[in-house]
Amino acid sequence: MADTKYIGQNYTPPDLVAKVTGRARYAEDFRAEGMLFAKLLTSPMPHCRVRNIDASAALAMPGVKGILTADDLPDLGPNVERALTNEPFYAGEPILAVAAVDELTAAEAVEKINVDLEPLPFVVDPLDALRPGGPDARTTGNVWGAPMPGGVGPNAASPVKTIKWTGEQFADADEGRLPMGEPTEQWAYGDLDAGFGNAALVLDETMVVQSTGHHPMETRSAMAYWQNGKLYIHASTQSVAQTLPNVARWCGIMPQQVVLISEYTGGGFGSKGGGAVSTCIPAMLSKKLNGVPVMMRITREDENYIGRARTNMSGRTRIGFAKDGRITALDLFIVQDNGSYGPMGDHRSAGLAASIIYQPQAMRWRAISVLTNTPPRSQQRSPGPMQANGQRAKLTSAFIVEALDKGKQAFRWDERKAYSGQRRGAKVRGVGVAVGPHGSGSIGFDSLMTLRPDGKLYVQSGVGNLGTHSVMDLARVAAEVLAMPWEKVEVVWGDTGKGVPWSCLSVGSQTTHAMTRANFAGANDLKRKLQEIAAKDLGGSPDDYELSNERVHRKGAGGGLTYTQAAKRAIELGGKYDGHEVPEDINVMTKGAAAKHAGLGVMGVAKDNYPRNGTTYSFVIGFAEVEVDVETGKVTLIDYLGVGDVGTVINPRSLLAQIKGGSCLGIAHALQQKWVFDPKYGLMLSRRFHYSKPLTILDIPATMNADAVGLPDPETPVGARGVGEPPVGAGYGAVLNAIADAVGVDVFRRAPVTSDLVLMSLENKKRMHEPLRAHV
Amino acid sequence: MDQPDSPRSGVTRRAFIKGVIASGAVASSAAYLFRAGGEIFGQTSAPGSVERLITLNVNGQMRRVDVMKQETLAMTLRYKLGLTGTKIGCDRAECGACTVLIDDVPHYSCSVLTHTVRGRKVQTIEGLANGDQLHPVQQAIVDEQGFQCAFCMPGFTMAAVGFLKTNPNPTRQQLAHGISGNLCRCQDYDKILTAFMRGAEYMRRSS
Numbered sequence: 001m002a003d004t005k006y007i008g009q010n011y012t013p014p015d016l017v018a019k020v021t022g023r024a025r026y027a028e029d030f031r032a033e034g035m036l037f038a039k040l041l042t043s044p045m046p047h048c049r050v051r052n053i054d055a056s057a058a059l060a061m062p063g064v065k066g067i068l069t070a071d072d073l074p075d076l077g078p079n080v081e082r083a084l085t086n087e088p089f090y091a092g093e094p095i096l097a098v099a100a101v102d103e104l105t106a107a108e109a110v111e112k113i114n115v116d117l118e119p120l121p122f123v124v125d126p127l128d129a130l131r132p133g134g135p136d137a138r139t140t141g142n143v144w145g146a147p148m149p150g151g152v153g154p155n156a157a158s159p160v161k162t163i164k165w166t167g168e169q170f171a172d173a174d175e176g177r178l179p180m181g182e183p184t185e186q187w188a189y190g191d192l193d194a195g196f197g198n199a200a201l202v203l204d205e206t207m208v209v210q211s212t213g214h215h216p217m218e219t220r221s222a223m224a225y226w227q228n229g230k231l232y233i234h235a236s237t238q239s240v241a242q243t244l245p246n247v248a249r250w251c252g253i254m255p256q257q258v259v260l261i262s263e264y265t266g267g268g269f270g271s272k273g274g275g276a277v278s279t280c281i282p283a284m285l286s287k288k289l290n291g292v293p294v295m296m297r298i299t300r301e302d303e304n305y306i307g308r309a310r311t312n313m314s315g316r317t318r319i320g321f322a323k324d325g326r327i328t329a330l331d332l333f334i335v336q337d338n339g340s341y342g343p344m345g346d347h348r349s350a351g352l353a354a355s356i357i358y359q360p361q362a363m364r365w366r367a368i369s370v371l372t373n374t375p376p377r378s379q380q381r382s383p384g385p386m387q388a389n390g391q392r393a394k395l396t397s398a399f400i401v402e403a404l405d406k407g408k409q410a411f412r413w414d415e416r417k418a419y420s421g422q423r424r425g426a427k428v429r430g431v432g433v434a435v436g437p438h439g440s441g442s443i444g445f446d447s448l449m450t451l452r453p454d455g456k457l458y459v460q461s462g463v464g465n466l467g468t469h470s471v472m473d474l475a476r477v478a479a480e481v482l483a484m485p486w487e488k489v490e491v492v493w494g495d496t497g498k499g500v501p502w503s504c505l506s507v508g509s510q511t512t513h514a515m516t517r518a519n520f521a522g523a524n525d526l527k528r529k530l531q532e533i534a535a536k537d538l539g540g541s542p543d544d545y546e547l548s549n550e551r552v553h554r555k556g557a558g559g560g561l562t563y564t565q566a567a568k569r570a571i572e573l574g575g576k577y578d579g580h581e582v583p584e585d586i587n588v589m590t591k592g593a594a595a596k597h598a599g600l601g602v603m604g605v606a607k608d609n610y611p612r613n614g615t616t617y618s619f620v621i622g623f624a625e626v627e628v629d630v631e632t633g634k635v636t637l638i639d640y641l642g643v644g645d646v647g648t649v650i651n652p653r654s655l656l657a658q659i660k661g662g663s664c665l666g667i668a669h670a671l672q673q674k675w676v677f678d679p680k681y682g683l684m685l686s687r688r689f690h691y692s693k694p695l696t697i698l699d700i701p702a703t704m705n706a707d708a709v710g711l712p713d714p715e716t717p718v719g720a721r722g723v724g725e726p727p728v729g730a731g732y733g734a735v736l737n738a739i740a741d742a743v744g745v746d747v748f749r750r751a752p753v754t755s756d757l758v759l760m761s762l763e764n765k766k767r768m769h770e771p772l773r774a775h776v
Numbered sequence: 777m778d779q780p781d782s783p784r785s786g787v788t789r790r791a792f793i794k795g796v797i798a799s800g801a802v803a804s805s806a807a808y809l810f811r812a813g814g815e816i817f818g819q820t821s822a823p824g825s826v827e828r829l830i831t832l833n834v835n836g837q838m839r840r841v842d843v844m845k846q847e848t849l850a851m852t853l854r855y856k857l858g859l860t861g862t863k864i865g866c867d868r869a870e871c872g873a874c875t876v877l878i879d880d881v882p883h884y885s886c887s888v889l890t891h892t893v894r895g896r897k898v899q900t901i902e903g904l905a906n907g908d909q910l911h912p913v914q915q916a917i918v919d920e921q922g923f924q925c926a927f928c929m930p931g932f933t934m935a936a937v938g939f940l941k942t943n944p945n946p947t948r949q950q951l952a953h954g955i956s957g958n959l960c961r962c963q964d965y966d967k968i969l970t971a972f973m974r975g976a977e978y979m980r981r982s983s
């Protein structure tokens with residue numbers, strides 16, 4: 001879009017004052033008359049079967065109102081995770097919940113419940129599960145097979161299988177190289193043998209990437225009650241429209257029976273994508289107790305178990321380089337630790353990302369996704385591509401070269417490169433650069449807005465408000481198309497009772513792309529209706545009319561109608577003009593929402609049917625300088641810059657916050673955050689912030705920079721793409737490369753690069769004792 | 777940041793929990809949980825134990841409130857006084873989301889027993905603005921769009937306001953140190969610092 005007034009400009013999002021005064025209400029901030037509290041009883045073992053539950057003593061306690069077990073929840077089909085279980089697959093998995101008048105009573109009741117558990121074999125390290133005779137995470141197998149053709153739903157598409165590798169295949173493991181037995185999936189393109197044959201240098205390297213929890217600052221608390229057969233649920237979720245059908249499925253009811261309220265969410269990072277399955281616990285407890293409100297606060301420790309984590313992966317790469325540095329062949333093998341549920345697809349995205357970042361002339365990708373008795377994973381901001389850092393995808397656009405050039409200059413790369421690697425006292429500096437790619441835009445969602453006689457434009461927003469501001473940003477597009485003063489735009493969000501259009505999941509850098517397209521369509525639909533109304537009343541054809549100064553008027557300075565007059569006329573005209581008739585192709589949720597708003601003014605309602613040629617990807621280039629203290633092993637981040645190639649920038653301040661914040665998430669993966677398990681008992685040791693510490697304000701440089709090239713994507717009308725994920729891989733990769741630049745890559749081959757790892761290599765001249773061990 | 781277990785706060789949570797464990801009354805974890813003030817289910821006061829009905833000075837108002845002896849200030853604020861602006865991120869002194877000012881000093885309210893703040897001045901995020909007039913630090917956050925999901929914002933803001941009372945003209949580095957007891961998971965710490973540096977400037981101008 002040319003000559004924009006709002007797009008590309010900073011503004012104050014309309015929710016900010018509520019946030020800054022403490023009035024913004026997150027899920028745990030709601031109260032209701034007679035509200036009960038729920039507490040969870042979770043599995044103390046990594047894998048077991050519930051033989052018997054004796055809750056009689058608990059239920060006899062004064063103040064205890066009810067108990068919910070897996071038997072009270074609908075069956076969601078084979079292999080699908082439910083909120084409660086009779087066969088826990090990880091220590092910390094919820095078995096039952098108790099509701100009581102207060103939390104202390106509920107907790108005391110939980111203590112009084114006798115659960116008889118039968119221990120089952122378990123495994124926390126994916127390689128142990130693949131060893132000959134190694135334990136399986138489930139009684140039905142140890143790996144997810146490739147998706148079955150025609151499978152239904154993300155969770156039903158893969159079978160659980162058993163695959164063991166041979167002792168000979170494990171021989172490599174003794175030398176710290178990832179063994180490569182039978183994979184479950186693979187693809188290849190080009191002539192790999194020729195590629196390696198022509199290479200001037202061939203490397204064979206193994207890299208281990210550890211897992212860590214998402215840990216949004218707000219845990220997945222929820223409060224629910226029932227009224228007149230309807231479930232009202234206050235939940236912490238990243239998405240609104242897309243969470244509604246999930247809640248309905250988890251509770252075994254129709255989507256029309258659910259009202260979901262989620263106006264503010266304290267972050268998610270992929271862990272609350274379509275909501276959290278645990279939110280059905282207070283809902284089902286409430287149902288059992290005749291609709292009385294039930295609040296379930298999730299503690300930080302609960303969150304650690306049920307709150308999702310990134311998949312950890314071990315990768316082995318054989319890579320051939322031509323003399324000029326061009327990659328002639330890339331042979332990648334990934335062992336993914338899928339955790340206890342899934343199936344996860346990060347290993348696939350990692351392969352795809354490797355092909356995009358490195359552009360090898362020939363490439364083979366092989367992978368196996370192993371089930372372990374560790375908490376469930378979900379996509380964590382930049383799933384897969386971060387760990388990689390497919391088949392050749394045709395991209396809608398990529399301006400990586402422009403971003404690299406821009407960053408190289410701003411970062412004074414050459415100047416820094418000149419002194420990197422030189423030791424001064426105990427300190428060595430290093431610089432690194434990395435490209436973080438991520439698919440960044442879905443298509444085909446709906447838009448809904450009304451221009452009403454009060455002269456205001458009401459834009460219904462069905463995505464979540466998790467801190468990215470895209471929930472508001474998408475309305476800027478409507479304001480732009482309709483020449484509407486921003487003060488007169490009301491964004492309606494966070495409550496399905498108010499009617500929201502079918503919107504994309506607020507995950508995976510999808511929203512800005514998907515919903516700017518949808519709102520461009522919706523706003524243009526509204527614009528067309530305004531032009532038609534004017535032409536009907538004032539003569540001429542709709543094309544003779546344009547919009548400005550809150551009027552639809554003849555081009556130039558001719559006669560016309562004010563928006564208020566046009567809104568009144570739309571209501572008189574009815575039909576499509578005021579939303580009594582809506583397009584056939586919109587989603588049923590949008591139709592329901594439109595029905596709520598029919599007759600209120602001129603309605604803009606449309607599905608995004610704009611064509612798109614290619615796959616949409618965003619990129620962020622990270623530039624980092626680190627200092628390694630070779631005596632203490634400490635790595636300090638000295639400076640960082642992230643430069644985005646994310647299409648047209650909608651909201652610059654938010655974009656830069658996304659780049660800087662996302663980079664920090666990746667940098668923490670490179671430097672400090674990891675899960676640690678006791679492999680003997682299958683229990684997690686890193687249960688809280690304290691043990692797997694996120695970056696603090698002192699771990700980043702006093703200023704941190706970000707920028708974007710701002711070149712529009714030609715395959716979407718607004719030109720914008722998403723940005724949530726790409727900076728994560730950029731930050732992670734840039735910091736790892738910078739450490740390698742300072743002290744050499746042989747020092748780690750594992751992330752995070754903690755002080756002990758650095759010292760072990762530098763002082764002992766050999767890497768850690770068990771270089772392939774996961775979760776240490 | 778002042779240590780919640782510092783001697784001047786009287787009954788400390790650690791000492792308190794130890795005592796409770798020794799007496800075998802409740803599990804240690806129970807100290808973190810919400811207990812309603814109801815007659816039937818509440819513990820009856822043993823002779824010599826603390827009074828239940830106390831008066832607190834919160835945001836300049838005297839509030840009568842029924843408080844269990846093991847109750848933390850975060851729970852009293854959120855569940856008894858309706859002040860849900862104070863957030864709980866970890867409930868164990870790891871994140872700072874629950875930071876409030878007690879006699880102008882930032883404290884993790886999840887780790888302060890409510891009984892220990894009797895006679896002291898508690899200020900929460902709700903008490904910063906003067907009617908519709910935002911506090912200069914709040915105004916700075918709005919002007920710089922300082923946070924993302926903002927779940928950490930109330931705690932961060934109280935920590936910053938408290939720090940700026942002791943050092944109204946800090947460098948970026950000093951300010952970072954002053955608020956380093958707070959975590960943000962959205963993690964644009966750079967913008968948070970920029971917002972608070974502006975807040976410091978607004979405060980200097982307004983005083």
Ligand code: FES
Pocket residue numbers: 863864865866867868869870871872873874875884885886887
């Ligand atoms: S909630 Fe008090 S420090 Fe985290």
Ligand code: FES
Pocket residue numbers: 217266267467923924925926927928929959960961962963
């Ligand atoms: S802004 Fe989300 S946790 Fe700080």
